[in-house]
Amino acid sequence: MKKNTSLEKRKTFRHGDLRNALVTAGLEMARAGGPNAVILREATRQAGVAPNAAYRHFAGQAELLDAVRAACLSRVAAAIEDEMKKNKAGRNPQAFARKSLHAVGMGYLGFAMREPGMFRTAFSVPPPVHSPDPAHTASMGLNPFQLLSLALDRMQESGLLNRKDRKGAEYLAWSTVHGLALLALEGPLHKMPREMVLALGERLVVMVERGLS
Amino acid sequence: MKKNTSLEKRKTFRHGDLRNALVTAGLEMARAGGPNAVILREATRQAGVAPNAAYRHFAGQAELLDAVRAACLSRVAAAIEDEMKKNKAGRNPQAFARKSLHAVGMGYLGFAMREPGMFRTAFSVPPPVHSPDPAHTASMGLNPFQLLSLALDRMQESGLLNRKDRKGAEYLAWSTVHGLALLALEGPLHKMPREMVLALGERLVVMVERGLS
DNA sequence: GGGCAATTGTGGACAGTGTTCACTTTTCGG
């Protein structure tokens, strides 16, 4: 299967891997300019193919965007996992639980600062939340939401959170970091330096940890 | 000044209030479909005017959208003010401070649920945060950010918040409600019923109140 | 008042977008 990634004019009539090529091109556009920048015709151009060819693989631009978004979500999950891998479960479960929650929050925010376009794309349009769809997940097989749930479970199991407060805590924790990320990316805080945003993020995660229980 | 609001074919060559008509039309489009739905040509159509006429009042679509966003922000501020007016300063400053913070958060969220399109438009593109621009404000002359600051000041003055924790608290509090609003509007939580979102909002505000100090 | 310039609108055009239809080329399975 020839990975006809870019311009090199193919001699074969078939492309071989068009769908993937389109998603890749779209991903690059999303990275550079967010969801609004993922243009169908441009993707076909980069793949060296006629605009209509895209319709053999996607029902329309919206569906292409959907695929690109899934890819972006996967990157977010990977970033969180990387952050979580930095600390292993030691003999203190409470400390581990706290570190996990911290890693989720900061991994999320860190990715948002590093890859604004992808981040904005990942959350631009409603994806289902409970989906074992492998496209949304990273190596661990969990999407960002599930990674957060995992961290909160650790909080509960280690006694930092009682059952009542645990319920729906995902949404509360998620709201905070997501809100800061968007305020910093496309909201009134977009001129705030990244380091300051991340510093605010630290305070935010602490606030969540204290406020949840 | 003839408020040539809509289709009724004017007989005068001049429109009389085109700029306003365009913003109004744009506002309605934003209300119905968010920022991406505010189309310049459509606005001119509704105003009964040639597309190019818009360029006498706005440098381009982006500038029209800017005006529409300012109008939306003003609505957000108005919603918060309405919520704040529901409780007056009694003899217990701490209770008043708490109620103020609560009102800001829930007024914000409530508007987001009631007018998703306008809300999304209001925060779609970076507006400056510290701006006494009257277009961004409601009757009280404060924008949402300033209203939040006011509520937090009351928290500090009544002894619920020390000076150190007060610093930057706006951003922390704002992040939480903004995040929930966006998750519920165009994020993974978009299918969650409004009442449940608002219930989560209540918990969120409580969490902020507890977590800030 | 009368004329002239700035303002505000018009008409026509261009490039770029998503999308559809009819058609051609290639692949692959019975």
Place this chain on the structure above:
DNA sequence: CCGAAAAGTGAACACTGTCCACAATTGCCC
């Protein structure tokens, strides 16, 4: 091996934002 399904092409349409030259209107200044 051949015929149907898959995958790409070409031309067209409607829509968008934007620019140009030009026409109507207003209002200001002498």
